[in-house]
Amino acid sequence: MNTNTSTKLQQLFEKRGPVKTIGVIGMGYVGIPAAVLFADASEFSLVYGFQRASKSSGYKIGMLNSGVSPLKGEEPGLEDLIAKVVGKDGGENSGKPKFTCTSDLSKIAECDAVTLAIQTPFENPKDLIPNFTPLIEGIRNVGRYLTPGTLVVLESTITPGTTTGMAREILEEESWLVAGEDFGLAHAPERVMVGRLLKNIREHDRIVGGIDNVSTKRACELYGPVLTKGELIPMSATAAEVTKTAENTFRDLQIAAANQLALYCEAMGINFYEVRTGVDSLKGEGITRAILWPGAGVGGHCLTKDTYHLERGVEQLGPEALDWPDDIASLYVSSRLINDFMPSHMLHLTESALQQAALAQAGAGRTDTETMTETDTETKTQILKGAKIALLGWAFLNDSDDARNTPAEPFYQAAIAAGAEVRIHDPWVDRKTAPDVPEGADITRDLDAVLRGADAVVIFAGHKEYRTLAPAEVKELCGCSHPVLVDGRNVADPDAWIGAGYVYRGIGRGDKNQHPLVE
Numbered sequence: 001m002n003t004n005t006s007t008k009l010q011q012l013f014e015k016r017g018p019v020k021t022i023g024v025i026g027m028g029y030v031g032i033p034a035a036v037l038f039a040d041a042s043e044f045s046l047v048y049g050f051q052r053a054s055k056s057s058g059y060k061i062g063m064l065n066s067g068v069s070p071l072k073g074e075e076p077g078l079e080d081l082i083a084k085v086v087g088k089d090g091g092e093n094s095g096k097p098k099f100t101c102t103s104d105l106s107k108i109a110e111c112d113a114v115t116l117a118i119q120t121p122f123e124n125p126k127d128l129i130p131n132f133t134p135l136i137e138g139i140r141n142v143g144r145y146l147t148p149g150t151l152v153v154l155e156s157t158i159t160p161g162t163t164t165g166m167a168r169e170i171l172e173e174e175s176w177l178v179a180g181e182d183f184g185l186a187h188a189p190e191r192v193m194v195g196r197l198l199k200n201i202r203e204h205d206r207i208v209g210g211i212d213n214v215s216t217k218r219a220c221e222l223y224g225p226v227l228t229k230g231e232l233i234p235m236s237a238t239a240a241e242v243t244k245t246a247e248n249t250f251r252d253l254q255i256a257a258a259n260q261l262a263l264y265c266e267a268m269g270i271n272f273y274e275v276r277t278g279v280d281s282l283k284g285e286g287i288t289r290a291i292l293w294p295g296a297g298v299g300g301h302c303l304t305k306d307t308y309h310l311e312r313g314v315e316q317l318g319p320e321a322l323d324w325p326d327d328i329a330s331l332y333v334s335s336r337l338i339n340d341f342m343p344s345h346m347l348h349l350t351e352s353a354l355q356q357a358a359l360a361q362a363g364a365g366r367t368d369t370e371t372m373t374e375t376d377t378e379t380k381t382q383i384l385k386g387a388k389i390a391l392l393g394w395a396f397l398n399d400s401d402d403a404r405n406t407p408a409e410p411f412y413q414a415a416i417a418a419g420a421e422v423r424i425h426d427p428w429v430d431r432k433t434a435p436d437v438p439e440g441a442d443i444t445r446d447l448d449a450v451l452r453g454a455d456a457v458v459i460f461a462g463h464k465e466y467r468t469l470a471p472a473e474v475k476e477l478c479g480c481s482h483p484v485l486v487d488g489r490n491v492a493d494p495d496a497w498i499g500a501g502y503v504y505r506g507i508g509r510g511d512k513n514q515h516p517l518v519e
């Protein structure tokens with residue numbers, strides 16, 4: 001690191017004094033809580049929340065300035081804090097708001113620090129390339145109004161190398177200033193989860209990575225006041241980018257390890273959950289076995305993309321940079337592919353169960369799939385044609401309305417392609433606002449309607465409603481002697497459903513998946 005530039009930058013920061021005015025670009029589920037927490041800290045005097053006055057999201061400006069949160073869902077404490085910092089709660093800020101939302105980007109020039117919290121979603125989940133356009137536009141806007149002695153911080157999840165690469169280049173190009181000399185630049189990745197936004201920002205440790213030590217130190221001054229339980233963890237900007245992507249890559253890897261073991265247990269005819277209890281029992285000093293849970297798949301906007309951010313961070317260094325064994329795929333990408341296989345596995349379980357039900361129906365006398373012949377297998381692949389499937393749970397998380405990149409979607413598409421009729425139930429997800437719901441797919445809250453006449457009931461989300469389903473009542477609605485139940489989230493008691501005459505399949509339940517039918 002060039003100490004001269006740091007000296008110049010340090011002098012600029014000292015001349016400007018402590019951070020007082022802050023700008024937050026992007027009034028989304030990351031930017032809004034970040035902005036109001038900065039505003040509520042006594043160390044800072046004013047926070048601008050920058051929001052485009054666009055047709056789709058310009059409404060947020062008026063809502064925020066009147067003390068109302070534009071975010072969906074419950075966010076404990078957020079609405080009160082917004083009202084407080086905009087001075088709408090009759091409290092200390094009534095005369096002079098500490099937070100104001102605006103589309104006037106020229107106010108960036110008044111800021112001592114500017115943070116950017118702009119999402120980098122996949123343009124098309126199939127090609128795994130993030131759409132950096134909104135973030136690039138935001139960085140360009142900051143560059144246009146950047147003044148010497150300002151600190152710029154990226155909070156979005158980005159490909160490692162972005163802060164010291166693309167972001168730095170754009171800021172310098174637009175401002176004619178030099179990063180690390182005239183302005184500070186850092187990456188402080190957000191670690192918020194919907195439903196716990198304020199708590200996460202206050203209590204999670206905060207990774208703070210500057211392009212040089214002076215930027216890192218300035219960024220610590222910015223984030224320190226909003227932390228309660230959380231600690232500051234300073235590092236380089238690229239290390240911060242890798243930390244963020246790796247923490248989700250490792251979670252995805254752990255889930256994939258559980259999913260692979262569950263598939264092994266099914267093949268070996270044993271109960272994954274017994275094995276998990278056994279593995280998890282190995283505890284003691286320094287011994288860890290973070291064995292997670294298998295399931296119908298991995299959804300969301302974190303785990304489904306952050307691995308590919310990390311991979312791109314290495315790939316862009318060129319083939320000579322990484323020493324890696326020949327012909328071995330990335331463990332991380334393999335984990336992604338295992339997790340993305342689980343919806344297909346759910347379909348295979350559904351086919352197998354429908355085949356067993358059909359054989360029983362045909363009175364073929366065979367009560368298990370052991371004795372199925374080649375012909376049966378051929379029938380098996382057509383078994384989905386005309387089958388009525390009740391898909392329970394469109395959200396990617398239990399008891400949540402979040403359906404981003406839901407694993408239920410590839411299952412739905414494959415079942416429809418095989419000629420099945422699929423009806424979807426979810427008590428949380430609103431069809432009108434859920435992203436990427438396939439054309440022709442409806443999502444209803446009427447569970448009876450979805451179950452009525454179903455040949456197979458397939459559980460994709462572990463919503464609490466599904467944990468108390470009564471086999472006899474569901475069977476009544478299905479109206480057939482051996483309905484199928486496929487449990488993707490271990491919410492059903494196999495014996496209760498098998499005892500009621502169902503053909504049961506469950507992820508990881510090799511001990512039950514070959515059960516004889518109960519007439």
Ligand code: SAJ
Binds near residue numbers: 193292293300302
């Ligand atoms: N899942 C499994 N088995 C598990 C855990 C999760 O199949 O043992 C599935 C879930 O069903 C879901 C997907 O993985 O489809 C993701 O679940 P998640 O609990 O990881 O929830 P996310 O995607 O909201 O992850 C976020 C991340 N937080 C941030 O990026 C700030 C992640 O780093 C957190 O660890 C996670 O929340 C959390 O722990 O709540």
